[in-house]
Amino acid sequence: QVQLVESGGDSVQVGGSLRLSCAVSGFAGTSACVGWFRQFPGKGREGVAAIAPYRFPTYADSVKGRFTISRNEATGTLYLQMNNLKPEDTAMYYCGALRRPLLPVGWSAADFEYWGQGTQVTVSS
Numbered sequence: 001q002v003q004l005v006e007s008g009g010d011s012v013q014v015g016g017s018l019r020l021s022c023a024v025s026g027f028a029g030t031s032a033c034v035g036w037f038r039q040f041p042g043k044g045r046e047g048v049a050a051i052a053p054y055r056f057p058t059y060a061d062s063v064k065g066r067f068t069i070s071r072n073e074a075t076g077t078l079y080l081q082m083n084n085l086k087p088e089d090t091a092m093y094y095c096g097a098l099r100r101p102l103l104p105v106g107w108s109a110a111d112f113e114y115w116g117q118g119t120q121v122t123v124s125s
Contacts, residue, residue: 002026002114004095009119016085016123022078022095022116033098036069036080037109038091039118045094045109049080052103062088085123092118 008020024034035050049069051057057069068081078095096112098104104111 002097002099004097004114004116006093006095006116006119009093009121011122011124012085014086014123014125017081017083018085018121020080020082020093020095020119020121022080024076024078024095024097026114027097027099031099031101033100033103033107033112034071034078035096035098035103035107035112036067036078037094037096037112038089038121039094040091047108048093050103050107053101055102058103058107082121085121087123087125090121090123092120094118 003025005023010018012018033052036048037045038048039045047060048063049057049059051069066084070079095116097114098112
């Protein structure tokens with residue numbers, strides 16, 4: 001059974017940092033793409049960063065240079081290091097998984113099959 005459990009969301013000041021974690025279980029890390037997404041109130045889920053096995057990660061333009069996605073292959077844990085946080089980063093953050101070895105071109109939330117329950121990030125000025 002595939003399970004994704006996020007943690008690490010919190011309230012921080014502008015310019016602060018947070019690290020989100022997602023415990024992934026149920027399949028071998030090398031057989032799945034994983035990613036972070038966020039959802040603003042009343043909006044759809046947007047991709048933040050994603051990574052395929054043995055590939056370089058991809059990022060949304062809005063977070064490039066500030067966020068870093070990484071995965072511990074041994075434990076199956078996915079991370080999102082978020083630095084220089086801005087108020088517009090305030091959202092519910094989700095990790096997702098796709099049981100494929102490569103990310104689809106132009107990947108989006110619609111491509112991902114499995115989801116965690118989300119963790120709230122709030123950035124205040």
